[in-house]
Amino acid sequence: MLLIAEMRLSKSPPSISYISFLALYIFSYTITPVSSNYLQEDFIKCLHRNTHVNFPLEKTFFTPEKNASTFINVLEATAQNYRFLTKATPKPTFIFKPVHESHVQASVICSKKLGIHLRVRSGGHDFEAVSYVSQIETPFVLLDLSKLRQINVDIEENSAWVQAGATLGEVYYRIAEKSKIHGFPAGLCSTVGVGGYITGGGYGALMRKYGLAADNVLDAKIVDANGKLLDRSSMGEDMFWAIRGGGGGSFGIILAWKLKLVPVPETLTIFSVTKTLEQDPDLKTLSKWQHIADKLLVEDLFLRVMFRVAGDKTLTLEYKGQFLGEKGTLMEVMKKYFPELGLTQEDCIEVSWIESVLANAGFPIDSPLEVLLDPKLSPYVKVYFKGKSDFATEPIPPFGLKGMFKKLVEENTSSMFMIPYGGMMAKIPESETPFAHRKGTILKIHYATNSTSEDGISLNKRTKWIREMYSYMTPYVSSNPRLAYVNYRDLDLxxxxxxxxxxxxxxxxxxxxxxxxxxxxxxxxxxxxxxxxxxxxxxxxxxxxxxxxxxxx
Ligand SMILES: Cc1cc2nc3c(=O)[nH]c(=O)nc-3n(C[C@H](O)[C@H](O)[C@H](O)COP(=O)(O)OP(=O)(O)OC[C@H]3O[C@@H](n4cnc5c(N)ncnc54)[C@H](O)[C@@H]3O)c2cc1C
Known part of the structure; x- marks a missing residue:
């Protein structure tokens, strides 16, 4: 910013006095914003000097001045949180969508040279929108990687190179296209971007068997703060360690990840059992789940619990499971370790791995697989959203759970779920990657308030509610420090x-x-x-x- 102001000032007539020069300098630096056109022009000129690969301006640059509605469409296309898409939210001066990796390198070089503050977005799912909104520094520019989404699956080598702008749904689709017995341990929601997701660790339904997505990364391509393109060997093991769980937007711009594919059986079993509080008044089932979810249950089973509040304040507890094997074996496991759930053969559906992916992402399992390729088809609608997370190392006692439910039903827009840990998660040492929630963690809690409409009053009410819920949970979760999941970013921290x-x-x-x-x-x-x-x-x-x-x- 200062540099640009200086450049513009150098065109001032030489006859002005020192004082008027100073006044003009201060005026132009502190009051007059540098036109976004100038900023963009300078950036484009600089890009041309730093890449040999063409970038058609009409498809890669978006400013409000040129076309306000296109600019907003591009800004909102992958942005997941309406809370940060209001009129009052700071907007980028312009958006650049690189179509070649060298454009990302050039963007870093030019932003540095011109003093531009850059935000980097892959899938746009950041809970606090730090990938596309800067609250602390303006002006800023958005580098949107959504055009860099190539995926090359190599079944012979059990690996895949995936560019940062691809979604998890696309990764799953491309793997399943080539094999029924290969998978990748990544997230539940198909629209999440690979670029940001792996930087925070990345959990999903295969985590108890294979760990996080970040635990299954073989290599990466990254653009560093000098605009250099590095791979695992040239970045060194320290940086390779940091980018696999240390959070996005800190160490460089990931261009692509090389993923290690994992074996999956031809037949998996998925199930869902829903109970109301009346059906489990003493919370015996939920208490038992907490005692066994991370320990006794086999690694092949991922059994999470989702809590939902209906309009009439009825609370439901949905136990949603995925088992890497056939129905018969699952029934034996459940009979032995968790008969309290009352799982029946009828609750179970045998599916392929890719069908389990569809189910986890909220699609009917007979949907065409192509729904995984189009984020617009996702059953998850965009909402005004605030989320928080906790980790528990001890089961929450029934009286604690009862208070939690009392608080949960106070807010109609609330939702919560618990994710079981253990299995492979407990076998990987805490310092193996930056993601430290390993042995001793029994479950992760996710709190959220999701609303399809918003006004200032309801936002304040909902924010107050989630903070109160978080405060209520203090005695029942990890402490000193109270742990949180970086991919569930929470600026309250x-x-x-x-x-x-x-x-x-x-x-x-x-x-x-x-x-x-x-x-x-x-x-x-x-x-x-x-x-x-x-x-x-x-x-x-x-x-x-x-x-x-x-x-x-
Ligand atoms: C509906 C929904 C479902 C989710 N489901 C899961 C789940 O099942 N499992 C799970 O673990 N998490 C889940 N998350 C959380 C998700 O993993 C994180 O929000 C993740 O950071 C999103 O990555 P992104 O690329 O989509 O987001 P973005 O908003 O694009 O980026 C997130 C962060 O990463 C940075 N970043 C983005 N791209 C790059 C890049 N190429 N190089 C370096 N830094 C980059 C951004 O600057 C930002 O800090 C979910 C989130 C939502 C909203």
């Missing part, structure tokens, strides 16, 4: 500002919540690979302030 020293101090609190002791290593790596903190947002990993650098190395 703390945010960065422009002051790097203050950031580092404040970030130690939320950093430990997301990453435990791994946070310190993340900061060291960040300081090494991006000392100027080029990649930054409200909750990016801060670089060490200069005063602390020498002492810490």
């Amino acid at each position: 703390g945010t960065n500002t422009k002051d790097s020293k203050a950031n580092f101090i404040k970030a130690q609190t939320w950093g430990a919540q997301y990453f435990k002791n791994n946070f310190n290593r993340l900061v060291k790596i960040k300081t090494k690979v991006d000392p100027e903190n080029f990649f930054r947002h409200e909750q990016s990993i801060p670089s060490l302030p200069f005063s602390k650098r020498l002492r810490s190395w």
